[in-house]
Amino acid sequence: MFQITLKNGKSFGCDSNTTVFESAKSNGIILEHSCLNARCRSCKVRVLSGETEDKLDDLVLTAEEKSQGYVLSCNVIPKSDLGLEVEDLGDIPFYESKIVPVKIASLEFIGYSVLKLDLRLPPNVSFKYNSGQYVNISKGTLKRSYSISNSFKENSELSFYIKNYDDGQMSQYWFSEAKVGDLLRIEGPKGSFFFRESSKQNLIFLATGTGIAPVMAIIEELISSQRINTLAKVWIFNGARFEQDLIWNSDHLNNISHIEYIPVLSKPTQTWKGEVGYVQDVLFSKNINLYESQVYACGSDKMIRSALKVLIENGLDSKSFYSDAFVATN
Numbered sequence: 001m002f003q004i005t006l007k008n009g010k011s012f013g014c015d016s017n018t019t020v021f022e023s024a025k026s027n028g029i030i031l032e033h034s035c036l037n038a039r040c041r042s043c044k045v046r047v048l049s050g051e052t053e054d055k056l057d058d059l060v061l062t063a064e065e066k067s068q069g070y071v072l073s074c075n076v077i078p079k080s081d082l083g084l085e086v087e088d089l090g091d092i093p094f095y096e097s098k099i100v101p102v103k104i105a106s107l108e109f110i111g112y113s114v115l116k117l118d119l120r121l122p123p124n125v126s127f128k129y130n131s132g133q134y135v136n137i138s139k140g141t142l143k144r145s146y147s148i149s150n151s152f153k154e155n156s157e158l159s160f161y162i163k164n165y166d167d168g169q170m171s172q173y174w175f176s177e178a179k180v181g182d183l184l185r186i187e188g189p190k191g192s193f194f195f196r197e198s199s200k201q202n203l204i205f206l207a208t209g210t211g212i213a214p215v216m217a218i219i220e221e222l223i224s225s226q227r228i229n230t231l232a233k234v235w236i237f238n239g240a241r242f243e244q245d246l247i248w249n250s251d252h253l254n255n256i257s258h259i260e261y262i263p264v265l266s267k268p269t270q271t272w273k274g275e276v277g278y279v280q281d282v283l284f285s286k287n288i289n290l291y292e293s294q295v296y297a298c299g300s301d302k303m304i305r306s307a308l309k310v311l312i313e314n315g316l317d318s319k320s321f322y323s324d325a326f327v328a329t330n
Helices: 020-026 063-067 169-177 209-224 279-285 301-313
Strands: 002-005 011-014 044-049 052-054 070-072 076-078 082-084 098-110 114-120 134-139 142-147 158-163 183-190 202-208 233-240 259-265 293-300 321-326
Touching: 002 020, 011 020, 020 076, 052 070, 063 070, 114 169, 142 158, 142 169, 142 209, 158 169, 158 209, 202 209, 202 279, 202 301, 209 233, 209 293, 209 321, 233 279, 259 279, 279 301, 293 301, 301 321
Parallel strands: 002 082, 202 233, 202 293, 233 259, 293 321
Antiparallel strands: 002 011, 044 070, 044 082, 052 076, 098 114, 098 183, 114 158, 134 142, 134 183
């Protein structure tokens, strides 16, 4: 049994057959995470001392990151005692994942590419989550991950925005077969993409495509709790290829003056009057004080990697960057 010690002094035991993340969890310590399949970057940690071994081939971290001692906590097993440059999630409530049957309450097609889905929970079943988390939705043997787009309220339906992927098995169901009343299963909540209390005065969201869904949930929670009023400025950069791909707009923001919603198109028509390009580049053009900012990024892994690099190079504290990458199903 090896001893794993975190930056804040917390420690736990881990044997040579169990990942760092799983051992931490079994000891009541929750680390940053999302997919838990070595396919995203949410659980990236730096090893300060000791040796580890990958369980699966690490195709996520760059050669430079690996040379600097970074590993994926969901994918490494210890070969010695370890010191990690990471802290746990602290006092944030973390709800145990469970499997619950649900029924489709409504389906709304938003153009060809996106479906808005509402799922109804069984009566008297409480399904708690932190706004921004996701669940796995199963139909028979098919299972895919989707972020919840509404904040938690007792006995409320769960809402999702689902992208249509050509030749996708689950897309075939959603866009050609699904109907109100269908029985499905959800497993969750999952992931650690949710708002963190901070002394930073600015809050920045970067989202591409249906990556805006967890941002919608977090914003809804901040508004309903009035936490939004304690922040100096909030920016929401919402990226899409075409204007019809934008599934959210400023009408959802209750005319709060210090929230700035900025839609960004990468393939605009000549009539488009808004920002053009990529969300991370548009953010950088706004000359925001990154030192006083928290950033939450959700969407394509390429966007998240690019945003993290350029923002840290220009003053953002790496510990103030939170992300949830949408990765393709194997």
